Amino acid sequence: MRGVMMVAAKKTIWNLYRETTGNRIIRAVDLLRELGAFAIITIGVTITKFNVASRVVHPLIYEQVWRAGVRLFAMVAFIAMALGLVIVGQTVSLLTRMGAQEYIGTVMVTVVMRELGPLLTALLVLARAGTANVVELGTARAMGEVEALESLGIDTVHYLVMPRVIGLAVSVFCLATYLMVITFGCGWLFAFVQDVPLTLGDYFGQLGKAMRWQDFLLFAVKTGLFGCIIAVVSCYHGLARPLKVEDVSGVTTRAVVESVIGCVLFDAVFILAYLFV
Amino acid sequence: MESEWIIELEEVDVTHPEEGEMMLVLAVQWRIARGDFWVVGGPPGSGKSSLLATAAGLNRPGGGVLRILGHDLSEATEADQIQWRQRIGFMFEQGGRLFPQLTVAQNMALALQYHTTLTEDEILKQVEDWLARVGLSMHANTSPARLNQLWQQRVGLARALMMPKEVLFVDNPPGGRTRDAAWWRNQLASLAAEGMTVIVGSNDFSLWLDTAKQFALVQDGHFTVIGGPEQVRAGTEAAWREYIMVD
Numbered sequence: 336m337r338g339v340m341m342v343a344a345k346k347t348i349w350n351l352y353r354e355t356t357g358n359r360i361i362r363a364v365d366l367l368r369e370l371g372a373f374a375i376i377t378i379g380v381t382i383t384k385f386n387v388a389s390r391v392v393h394p395l396i397y398e399q400v401w402r403a404g405v406r407l408f409a410m411v412a413f414i415a416m417a418l419g420l421v422i423v424g425q426t427v428s429l430l431t432r433m434g435a436q437e438y439i440g441t442v443m444v445t446v447v448m449r450e451l452g453p454l455l456t457a458l459l460v461l462a463r464a465g466t467a468n469v470v471e472l473g474t475a476r477a478m479g480e481v482e483a484l485e486s487l488g489i490d491t492v493h494y495l496v497m498p499r500v501i502g503l504a505v506s507v508f509c510l511a512t513y514l515m516v517i518t519f520g521c522g523w524l525f526a527f528v529q530d531v532p533l534t535l536g537d538y539f540g541q542l543g544k545a546m547r548w549q550d551f552l553l554f555a556v557k558t559g560l561f562g563c564i565i566a567v568v569s570c571y572h573g574l575a576r577p578l579k580v581e582d583v584s585g586v587t588t589r590a591v592v593e594s595v596i597g598c599v600l601f602d603a604v605f606i607l608a609y610l611f612v
Numbered sequence: 613m614e615s616e617w618i619i620e621l622e623e624v625d626v627t628h629p630e631e632g633e634m635m636l637v638l639a640v641q642w643r644i645a646r647g648d649f650w651v652v653g654g655p656p657g658s659g660k661s662s663l664l665a666t667a668a669g670l671n672r673p674g675g676g677v678l679r680i681l682g683h684d685l686s687e688a689t690e691a692d693q694i695q696w697r698q699r700i701g702f703m704f705e706q707g708g709r710l711f712p713q714l715t716v717a718q719n720m721a722l723a724l725q726y727h728t729t730l731t732e733d734e735i736l737k738q739v740e741d742w743l744a745r746v747g748l749s750m751h752a753n754t755s756p757a758r759l760n761q762l763w764q765q766r767v768g769l770a771r772a773l774m775m776p777k778e779v780l781f782v783d784n785p786p787g788g789r790t791r792d793a794a795w796w797r798n799q800l801a802s803l804a805a806e807g808m809t810v811i812v813g814s815n816d817f818s819l820w821l822d823t824a825k826q827f828a829l830v831q832d833g834h835f836t837v838i839g840g841p842e843q844v845r846a847g848t849e850a851a852w853r854e855y856i857m858v859d
Contacts, residue, residue, distance in 0.1 A: 388726040482629070482670055483709035486772070487723040488697035490690070494726075577630055 366593075373571045374563075377500055380492045392498060399502020403464035403562075404509050411459060411510045415517035418455070423447065423518055424525020427538075431531045439538070440545030447518050448550055449609060450602070456511040457561035457598050460503060461591060465569040468499055469590045470583055472573025481574065496570045504562035511558040549612045557605050564597040617679070618779055618809055619644040619667055624676035626659055626666045635674055636662050640835040642828070646778070649804045650811045651820045654830035660813040661705060661783050663830055667811065668702050668781045669693060681778075698727060701772035705784035705813070708768020710756035717743070717752040720771045727775060742770040746799075762792050769799070779809040787816030797823055817844050 384392075423443060430439050472495060475481055484491050523538045572590040621642040628634035636659030644650060644667070654660045665671040669680045678685040681696050688696075710719050717739050724735045743749045746766040748759075756764055765785065772780065780803060785796040793816075801823045804810045812820065817827060827838040838844055 391722065391725045478712075479704060479709040480711055482665070483704060483711070485670055486668070486697060486700075486702040486704075487726070488694045488775075489723070489726050490694055 369575075370568065370571055370593075374567045377492055377496050377567060377570075380490065381497050381500065384490065384493050384497070387493065392493060395494070395498035396501050396505075399464075399498050400505050400509075402467075403460055403503050404506030407459060407463055407506070407510060408513065410463070411456060411514050412517055414455065414459065415514040416521045418447075418451070418514075419518040419521025420525045423522025424529065427522055427526040427533065428529045428531050431526070431533060436533065437541070439533075440541030440543070443519065443522070443542055444545040444550060448515055448546070448554060449605075452511045452515045452518070453507070453554065453558045453561055454598065454602060456507055456514050456558065457565060458595070460507050460510065460562065461565045461569075461594050461598075464503060464506070465565045465590060465594055466587050468566065468569035469573045469587045470578075472570055473576075473578030473583065473586060476574055477577035477579065491574070495574070496566070499570055500563050500566040502562075503566040504559040507562035507565070508555060508558040511554070549609075553605060553608060553612070557602070560601055561598050564601065565594045568594045568597060616645055617643045618646050618648075618681060620677070620679040621667060621673075622677040622679075624666065624678050625674035626663045627671065627674040629662055629665060629671050633674075636833065637830055637835050638833050639676065642667070642835060642837070644779075644809060644811065646809055647804075647807060648809050648811075649800075649823065649825045650828060651817060651824040651826070652811065652813050652828045652830060653815050653817055655815065658830045659833070660815075660830050663835065664781050664783050664811060664813045665702070668700050668779075669696060670702065698723075698775055699778045701775075701777040701780040703765065703769045703772045703780070703782045703785070705765075707756070707761050707764040708766075708771070710764055710767055710771070712755065712757050714756075715753050716748065716756060716759070716767050719756060719767060720774055723771070723774050738774065742774065746770045747795075762786060773803075777808065779811070781811045781813075783813045785812065785814060787814055787819055793819055821845065 423446075426442060426446075427439055430436060430442065475495070481491050481495070484494055519539070519542060523533070523535055526533055526538070527535075569590045572586050572593075578586060619642075621640045624640045624642075625635050626637040626640060628636055640663065652660055652663065662671060666673050666678065669678070669685055673685070681699060683692065683696070685693075710716075711722070714722065717736075720739045720742060721735050724730055724738065728735075730738075739752065740749065743752055746769060748763060748766060748770075751759060751763070751767075756767060759767065769782070780800075782796075782800060785800075786792040797819055800810050800812065804823070810824075812824070814820065820827075821841045821844060825840060827841070827844045829836045829838055838847060
């Protein structure tokens with residue numbers, strides 16, 4: 336009897352495991368498929384309709400650049416200064432003390448330009464603009480504004496999603512560039528305060544030597560792609576279903592988590608690109 | 613050549629707009645000809661609004677065949693649908709679903725700016741004309757949120773008609789014996805006289821007895837064509853008369 340009960344318990348645990356894990360995998364695959372389809376539709380609309388109704392849609396792109404980019408500049412500058420003073424300055428100081436001054440450029444370019452700059456900027460934009468997108472679009476959907484746009488013959492992806500995708504891609508690229516420049520500048524400032532025997536010319540000379548043209552290209556592609564990922568994921572979650580007040584926090588959290596996972600996964604792909612290019 | 617029917621529903625199942633599996637009205641048989649003036653009544657929550665949105669091509673039907681302007685919706689691409697929607701106006705119930713981030717004038721100008729190459733001055737002229745027609749000239753630069761619901765609906769009507777339309781759906785205009793109800797009746801009668809096909813969702817038949825040509829009822833998941841004003845006046849079915857305010 337006891338044996339039968341143990342077998343039954345094992346079966347129940349196995350079924351539970353299979354159901355929960357299996358369901359999660361199926362849900363993840365479904366989500367990936369839906370996000371992929373949404374991204375393809377958005378790319379299609381962006382390519383075919385970029386100049387359609389430009390007097391309506393282009394100002395929306397500028398508005399997104401203003402909201403996700405320009406208004407975030409102060410925050411990015413603050414983070415960049417902290418990053419420069421705390422990490423870069425100390426690294427420069429340490430490398431100089433160890434007599435490894437010639438590696439400063441390589442370390443800085445690898446850490447700040449290739450990895451930390453794009454990813455940190457993407458996270459800041461996600462926290463500020465990505466979450467706002469989910470709430471705005473979810474509310475618009477719940478209030479029937481999306482249906483109202485459709486009734487006017489206005490393509491909702493063109494009007495609501497495309498400006499956000501382009502706006503966020505441009506914003507992440509520009510902000511990451513500012514972050515990189517300010518971080519490098521503050522890094523030298525910290526080293527200067529610490530009496531590190533390194534002139535400004537030598538410092539930027541080393542950085543310049545460590546940068547290849549591929550770095551600039553991959554930096555632009557990577558930051559643009561991070562912006563697109565954040566915009567597509569947040570717009571998808573905002574438009575997928577009308578949000579009730581109690582849904583907002585859950586959906587926003589999901590969008591943030593998925594955006595972070597997306598950015599990190601693509602970051603891994605870029606690491607491979609850096610290895611082979 | 614386009615069919616004489618401007619909109620045809622054959623055995624169409626109307627679903628809930630957000631919960632697609634929830635059927636609201638089953639097997640709707642409804643043909644709307646050019647120049648028709650329909651009033652669709654029914655108790656609150658019966659699915660009138662969803663039926664109107666489905667007939668306008670805004671909601672996907674759960675089953676059956678829906679032809680809009682002679683084209684089968686199931687075979688239409690997104691681009692086709694966008695094209696047809698420019699010929700069909702839809703005034704939504706309650707606040708007209710205006711865009712809160714735009715002013716009244718911007719709400720009205722949006723479709724013209726999006727679809728046409730008219731200059732901003734020409735668009736402004738049309739907006740001013742329509743604002744005058746709906747009696748809201750003073751509120752061009754007002755946020756829709758500052759207007760009361762009755763005025764928001766008027767802006768919704770003007771926004772729906774900014775582009776030349778062949779069909780107009782009006783969901784739940786003000787009813788009863790108010791001045792606003794009379795205003796809506798006169799406006800829609802005048803649009804119908806200009807040759808527009810008008811479909812109104814209302815639970816007040818009495819207001820439309822002198823204006824509309826056909827009446828239908830949505831109740832208990834079924835769509836029933838009642839007939840003309842004479843049939844409504846002569847109707848004795850207590851089951852629907854309790855919901856519809858008929859003189």
